[in-house]
Amino acid sequence: MSPYDGARARALRLDAQIGIEELATAGGVSANTVRSAESGHHQPRPRVANAIARALGVPLDELAPPGPALTLCDVRRRLVLTQAEIADKLGVVRQRVSQVERGVTEVPSPQAWAAAYGLSTAQWVSVDAASRDLVRQHVAERARKRRETDQRGNA
Template identity: 40%
Template sequence: MPPRQFDGKRVRAARRGMDLNLDELGAEVGVSGPTVSRWENGEDHPKGEKLPAIAAALGQPLDALFPHDGPADLQLLRCDAGLSVAQAAAIIGTSRAPVSNAESGRRRLSDAYVLPLAEAYGVTEAVLLAAQDCSFGLRPAASRHEQAPAPRTIGEKINYLLEHGYAGQEAPSDDEIARAVNAHAGEAVITVEDIASLRTGATTDASDVVRAGLADALQVDAALFQNDAEVSPAAREFLEAIRFLGSIQRGQILGLAARGNGGGLSTEMMATINNLVGELRHKLPEVQDGD
């Protein structure tokens, strides 16, 4: 899988919004139209180094179209530079082994490789070394305690909810969000292109009707979309809880517990999680009792 999240339905909506057919998008990124079709239908996924070209062809920021969790590791830096393992290896004049071993956390890069790879990836040596630490399971000390900034704009809130609010489920596409907003409003008040513009930051404002529809479509309290100021402490707690539950669903929290101690999560922590699930159950999308 690519190091960034890939949603074929979102790519399809963005492609149609750009009036590109499958062959035209494929030509932009160096693949065939049928290959793009398999990506969009979920039958296959592109290599990570293809994602920057796809985002550029669709006129969208890479982070908005293909988000990723946590700090960058070596694989993410390479893919974001649009380079394959073989191409990165050619830059430092070696076989694929040093690049692959570093990305998989088996053997660190030789000092002689750090500067040329950093330059090829378009980052500083310090950034590349920090990414290498991440590939070896080490996070920078500061990032262990820093809290990510709360989403402020409409687009940031949409992206946050799409990224963290649908663990174990498929997040709605721009087209599905637009249809849900229009259904809530009882008339056509927004298009799929408008949703894409909000998510990418090309548009930063929306009517009260659209804001209310977005809250309904993403199944959160309407207050979350009332303005673009930083969210209230209560809303921030809700958003962080969504991210926390998403981490549990993806196995990140439980995996960390398993590595940290033989007993896994404590009884107290499990009780806290269960209480949190109970409090949020009615707010999370498509969650039924007993799931």
């Protein structure tokens, strides 16, 4: 799933001629939360993204459409679950879920984790690999930017 598309949410809200305050009330969130979600400065929590989508009368996929490869975080958000809720299902601490979703650590029992995320074991392996690939891409991008900054500083 792609990141939440705040610009798309704003466009839908404007097309429906709904004000920020009205959408916030309908979604059960604050107006500042709606503004922040629309601005794109950060990704809204799953509960907020779902609330905005429901208030706009659209499926969540319309505000966060599926992309080429889902990550574990994407799957969890589609289930409208928090890391703490997944952790409770598995009997682990939330930080462990965060580490797994970021590709920092592997799990001892893919079957149990797959079930917690509503996936088959084969799907889990695929999505876990996509999560790890994304982490590698982010690390490589940060390293590239750091090298470019260093080169500019040395020039």
